[in-house]
Amino acid sequence: MMSTGHKPDIANLLRTLKTHINKKTLLQPAKLQLLTSLKSRITSAADAAPFTENDIQVLCYYAFREDSEDKHSESTVEVSHVALKCLANVLLLESKTRQYFVDLGYAHNAARILNDSLEDELLGSRILFLLTYDTKFDFDTLFKDDDLAYKIHTNISSHAINYHSQPAETSSSSHPLPTLNANALTEALKLLFNLNQYYPSHTAIFSDTIKPILEILTHIELEAQPLQPPVTQLINSLISLNLPGKPDSEGHTPLFPKEYPNENHLRLISILDSAVRTLKEDQLETAVPLVTLIRRIYELAPAPIKSTLQTKLLPSNSERAQPLGKTNSLASYLLRLSTSPIAPNLREGISSLLFELSNKDATTFVRNVGYGFAAGYLMTHSLPVPEGTMSNEGGEVEDPGEKMTKVDGQEINPITGQRRDMEPEDILPEMTDEEKEREAEKLFVLFERLKATGVMNVVNPVEQAVREGRLEDRVEEVDDDD
Template sequence: MEKLEALNGSAKGNEIRNLLQSLETGSEDKNSTPSAKLQLLVRLKSQIVSAEVASLLTESDIRTLCHYAFYGDLHSEYSDLIIESSQTALKCLANVLLLNKTSRQFFVDGSHAKAAAKMLNRSQEDELLCSRILFLLTYDTNFEFDELFENYHLAQNIHKNIAFHAVKYVRYKEGTEQGENADSLPVLNPAALTETLKLLFNLTQFYPRYSGVFIDTIEAILEILITIKLQQQPIQPPVTQLINALLNLDLSAVPDSEDNTPLFPKENPHQNYLRLIAILNSAVRNLKEEELETAVPLVTLLRRVYELAPNPIKAEMQSHLLPSNSERAQPLGKSDSLPSQLLRLSTSPIAPNLREGISSLLFELSDKDATTFVRNVGYGFAAGFLMTHSLSVPDGTLGNTSNEGEGIDPGEKMTKVDGREINPITGQRRDMEPEDSLPEMTDEEKEQEAEKLFVLFERLKATGVMNVVNPVEQAARDGRFEEID
C-alpha cells in the first residue's frame, strides 16, 4: 500500500476516511482483533497533524474515537491492547480538538466529558491526555463544568494528581541529594503535571466559585515549586504553570491553624517566598529584557505574598527586594544586585507589563506610601509610576517645602536614610556624590544657554504637540524682570 506520508490532497482524505470507516466498523465487529484496531488508530494518529486534516472528522468520527478512548472492555483478555488503543484514541482526540474548534462541541454534545473526568487518575499518560482534552473544552464550547465538580469528583481527581506529583518531586530531590542511583529514583512527568496545572488554572479562572475546593492543593503546588530543579531560564513549564495556578487560589485560606498556613508553614515560614525571589533573580539574570514579560505572573504573585505576609516576613521581603543602604554609595540602580536589576526594569521601554508589575511591587513594598516609595527607589525611578497613577508628588521632593511653617522639615523623611542626607532624585548619599569639577559659568555663557533654552521652547511650542509655557514669558508675566542700563 502507498505510504500515508506520501499521500496528499484527495488521496490523503480518502485514506483517512477509509481508516475511520474501518474503525467504525471494527467497533461493532467482534471478529476484528484488538491488534488490528490498534494499528488503525496508530496510522490515523500519524495523520492528524494539521487543521486541514482535523477538519475532515465529523461528529460521527468523534463518537467513534470516543468509543475506543473511553468505553473499551478492560476486563477482557486483551486489556493491555485495549488500554494502548484507548491512549492512542485519546491522542487522536486531543489533536483533533486542538486543531479543529468545531470538533470540541461534537465532543460535548456526545456527553463524553464525564468519561474524561473519570479517567484522569488511571495513569499519568491518561492524566496528560484527559487534562488536555478537558482544558480545550473550556474554550469555544457551551459546556458547563458544574456537573463534573459536583458529581464526578473533578476537583478531587485533579488534587490527587498534583499531590502524586508532589510526592515524586520530593522523593526525587531527596534521592539526588543522597546520591542514589538514577534507576532507583522516581520517573518525573513534567508534561502531565503541566497539563493538569493548565486545567486547574482555567477552571479557577472561569469557575472561581469552586476555587475554595482546591485549598489542600496549594500545599502540594508549593511543595513542587520548592523542590523542582530550576533550569537556567526558570520561567518555563511546569514552573510557569505552578505560578499561574497559585494566582487563582485563595492563598489566605487557613486549612488547619492561623500559624500554619500553606504559604507560611510553621516549620519554615521563609521557604516559599525565598523560592519565588530566587526564581525572579534567576529570570532577570538569564532572560533577555524582551523575554521577561513571562515573569509578570511571578511578580504579581510576590505582591500577593507580601500582602498576606506577617510583619516580620514583610520586613525580610523588603530587605531582599528594595535597595540596601550600602547601595547608596552610588546612584540607585547602578549595582548588580537584584533590587538594582528590578529598578532598571521598572523603566523598561520594551517590557511594559513587567515595568508596571515591578513598579507596583516596589510601591507595595513601600507600604503604598508615595514618600516612602521615593525614599526607597529615588524620584527618578518613582516619577513615572506616581504620574501614571495620579499620585501626588510628596512635599520635600525637588526642593518643594511648602509646609516649612509647621516646624517640621517635610523633606526629612525623604532626604535622610539612617541619619545621612541623600539625593531624593538619585537616591545616592550626598557625601558620596562626585564633586562638580566644571568651572563656574560666566555671565556671558549663562546668557547664551538661556537664549538656547528660549529658542528650544519656542520651537516646541510651535509644533503644537505640547502646550508649554516659555519660562522667559512666565517670568515677564510674574514681574521678575528688572530693567537695567
C-alpha cells in the same frame, strides 16, 4: 456516513476502525497500529477540520475502552491511550469538534479516567482543558457527579509526595520530574487554572490544593531559565487560588508554614532572580505572573515577612555608592526592567511591586528607588510627591524633601538615589553671575512662550524670583535661534 472531506489515508483508517465497531474484526495489535498511523497523520488544522461527530464517536469508542471485556489489560490500555492522543489532537486543532465530543456525552468519561494513571491524567486533563474553550458544556456537572475537584487535588498531591520530604533549605539537591510526570502535572495545573477562571464559585474547593502546589514549587529542580512548564503553571495556579489558604489550628497557612515561614517567598524570589538574569527580550513578559504572585504575598504577609521582602527586593544602602540600578543585584535588575520599553506589562508589574514595597507612599517610593525610576509610575498613576510636612515613625515632623534626600542620616541625590558624598566632583567651571543671569533670562522667555501655548498652566520660576527680588527686574528679548 464517514466524512468525505478527509485525506484518503485518514479516511481509510477511520473506515477500517468504524467497521470493527460493528463486526469486531480487529485484534488489539491491529487496532494499535491503525490508531498509531492515524495519530501520526493528524498534524494540522486541515487534517482535523473534516472530522464529524461520527468520527469523534469512533475515536471515543477506542479511547474509553468500550470494545474490550478486559478494560485494564495492558494491550487495551495502550490502545486507549493512543486513541486519547488522537482525540486530543483533533480537539486542539479544530474547535468545533469539542462540541461534538460534549454532545456525545464523553466529558464525564474524560473526568472519570483522571486518576487511573499518569497517562490518563495527562490526556484526560488536556481534553477537559480544551472543553473550557468554545463549548457550551457546564463543568458544574463534573464537580457534582464526578468529583472533579477531588480528582484534580489527588493528582497534584501525588506529584507533591516526591518533594515533601526535604525542606527548602536543602533544595539544592532537588529531584527533577520525569518527563511524563512533568507533562501530566502541567496539564492538571492548566485545567485547575481554567476552572478557577471560568467557575470561580468552585475556587474555595481547591483551598487544600495550595499546600501541595507550594511543596512542588519549593522543591522542584529548576532549569537554567526557570520560567517554563511546569513552574509557570504552578505560579499561575497559585494566582488563581484563594491565598493564603486555610489556616491550621495555630493560625498558620500553607503560604507561611510554621516550620519554614520564609521558604515559599524566598523560593519565589530565587526564581525571579534567576529569571530576570536569563530572560531574553522576547521572553520578558513571561515574568509578569511571578511578579504578580510576589505582590500578592506581600499584601498578605505578616510584618516580619514584609520586612524580608523589602530587604530582598529594594536597593540596599551599599548600592548607593553609585546611581541606583547600576549594580548586579536583583534590585538593580528590577529597577532597570521597571523602565523597559520592550515589556510594558512587566514594567508596570515591577513598578507596582516596588511602590507597594514602599508602603504605597510616594515619598518613600522616591527615596527607595530614586525619582528617575519613580517618575514614570507616579505620573501615569497621578501620584505626585506629597508636599508639606509629614511625621516619621518617631512622631517627629520632617520635611518631605529631607525624607527623600536622606537615608540613614546620609545625604542622597533624590534623582539618582546615589549618596552625595560618593558623587563625582563637578569638573565644569563655575558660572559667573553674569552667565547665571543670562541663563535665567533665557529660561524666563521660554516659560512665557510655553504659557502662551495654553497647553500647560505653569508658574514661571524666574518670574517668581523676580517678584521676590531675587533677580534684577529686567529681561532681554531672546532670539529664536537662542
